[in-house]
Amino acid sequence: MLKSLYVEGRTPLHAMSVRTKLVMLMAASIVLFFVTSPLALLPVFILCAATYFTLGLPLREAFGRVGWVLFAILILALATLYFDGARQAAAMALRIGAVVFLASAITATTAISAFMDEITILLQPFERAGILRAADVGLALALVIRFVPEILDRYANIREAHRARGLPMRPLTLFAPLIIQTLKDADTIAMAIDARGFRRQ
Known part of the structure; x- marks a missing residue:
């Protein structure tokens, strides 16, 4: 990672x-x-x-x-x-x-935590108006920033695996497994968040 x-x-x-x-x-x-x-x-x-x-x-x-x-x-x-x-x-x-x-x-x-805290504070007026939940938006943005390096790393691994097997570098064969793995990780992270009750606090 x-x-x-x-x-x-x-x-x-x-x-x-x-x-x-x-x-x-x-x-x-x-x-x-x-x-x-x-x-x-x-x-x-x-x-x-x-x-x-x-x-x-x-x-x-x-x-x-x-x-x-x-x-x-x-x-x-x-x-x-x-x-x-x-x-x-x-x-x-x-x-x-x-x-x-x-x-x-x-x-x-x-730092991601600083981003998350500041976004949450800035969105408090919208939360008071009932438009959104500031903590949820802050958490979502923090997760996006946090997992960008991991997605890039996974893409590099898939590309190297293609090269090792002598497979052609086609966008479909590169991005399809990347998207599938990323969506699986997203489901796992969502279940972990719900299990810890972050979105109910």
């Missing part, structure tokens, strides 16, 4: 409160949405990327955490280039890339 997404360190981002990080991420996402100039977005992208890559992660692991997202951004950029031109494609790639690096940096510098 892979270790947690959290990375020990003493960077300024580690020292920030969870609420400050979440507000910063939300504000950056909103502001960058209205910025259309690639020249203005480029320094923001570089700053967010530098923040992420200086957290102390090995370079391979750092790229591994965001590799699939960056690949998806590349595909979107190529599609935007075809339909809307180079300027729009560059702006879109830099904008989304900056948010991805910032979000990854925040995830890597915040």
Whole structure:
């Protein structure tokens, strides 16, 4: 099993409160949405990327955490280039890339328990209004963050098993067992949560 997404360190981002990080991420996402100039977005992208890559992660692991997202951004950029031109494609790639690096940096510098506690506190007004249960949402988000490394590790194991058997690397043969194993784990975790009465507290 892979270790947690959290990375020990003493960077300024580690020292920030969870609420400050979440507000910063939300504000950056909103502001960058209205910025259309690639020249203005480029320094923001570089700053967010530098923040992420200086957290102390090995370079391979750092790229591994965001590799699939960056690949998806590349595909979107190529599609935007075809339909809307180079300027729009560059702006879109830099904008989304900056948010991805910032979000990854925040995830890597915040313990899951801190995330869970802060989300629960922030959702208390919705719970008082009867819309949702804050503790359940906090637990769900914590579980998602916690099991991302394990899902990536399981995917790597399935891929290596295919290579060892000389099987072709096809999306269906890779993702089908991954999805089945993940759903089985989800059922097991749900039963464990119910058995401990977390969702009844």
